[in-house]
Amino acid sequence: MTIRLVPGDALMIIDVQNDFLLGGNLEIRGADVIMTLLNRYIARFQILHLPVIATRDWHPPDHCSFIDQGGLWPPHCVAGSIGAAFHAHLTLPADAHIVSKATARETEAYSAFAGSGLFELLQSLHICRIFAGGIATEYCVHNTVIDALQLGYSVVILQDAIQALNRQPNDGRQAVQDMIEHGAQPAHFCELAA
Ligand code: VGL
Ligand code: ZN
Numbered sequence: 001m002t003i004r005l006v007p008g009d010a011l012m013i014i015d016v017q018n019d020f021l022l023g024g025n026l027e028i029r030g031a032d033v034i035m036t037l038l039n040r041y042i043a044r045f046q047i048l049h050l051p052v053i054a055t056r057d058w059h060p061p062d063h064c065s066f067i068d069q070g071g072l073w074p075p076h077c078v079a080g081s082i083g084a085a086f087h088a089h090l091t092l093p094a095d096a097h098i099v100s101k102a103t104a105r106e107t108e109a110y111s112a113f114a115g116s117g118l119f120e121l122l123q124s125l126h127i128c129r130i131f132a133g134g135i136a137t138e139y140c141v142h143n144t145v146i147d148a149l150q151l152g153y154s155v156v157i158l159q160d161a162i163q164a165l166n167r168q169p170n171d172g173r174q175a176v177q178d179m180i181e182h183g184a185q186p187a188h189f190c191e192l193a194a
Contacts (some may be wrong), residue, residue: 005193010130011052015036025076032161035087054098055112058102063102079103136163137175138165142175142179146179
């Protein structure tokens with residue numbers, strides 16, 4: 001299916017941060033290969049003057065999701081650290097909108113909508129449809145996409161620009177299926193109209 005990008009579309013790049021990539025504290029294996037595709041999507045949106053939004057996991061040093069605090073994860077994406085920085089190979093435009101999430105010590109937030117101002121940003125940009133890529137498929141991508149659909153946005157999942165952590169082998173696949181069942185549309189780069 002051909003998808004034509006129109007005003008009201010935005011690209012949302014979810015948590016492409018050093019700690020989730022090769023050598024990071026919470027490495028998602030295989031995530032490096034999505035960088036090329038993410039950069040192609042960025043270039044396409046940029047040339048059409050459509051907004052690019054980059055979300056980031058942005059935790060305090062004693063965040064409740066860290067193993068030392070009884071959570072699931074090794075310490076990662078501590079606000080201001082190298083691990084929390086966007087990966088150097090990601091070519092974010094200078095005017096990309098940055099949204100920080102999970103910034104409060106006592107709450108985990110996989111959805112980029114949780115207490116981040118993302119909804120207000122989308123409203124101010126008059127966005128109707130979100131093209132979602134990034135990591136991890138079954139955590140932040142899934143939760144953000146489900147929230148977006150519930151808020152009434154159309155969502156396109158960039159199938160060639162997401163990567164799952166797959167703690168269980170099918171976690172990523174199931175998350176994609178669930179997003180589609182909730183109304184998201186899967187797409188690949190080649191489906192974007194030239
Ligand atoms: C994420 C695990 C912990 C994500 C964030 O961005 O998907 N996953 N914190
Ligand atoms: Zn996190």
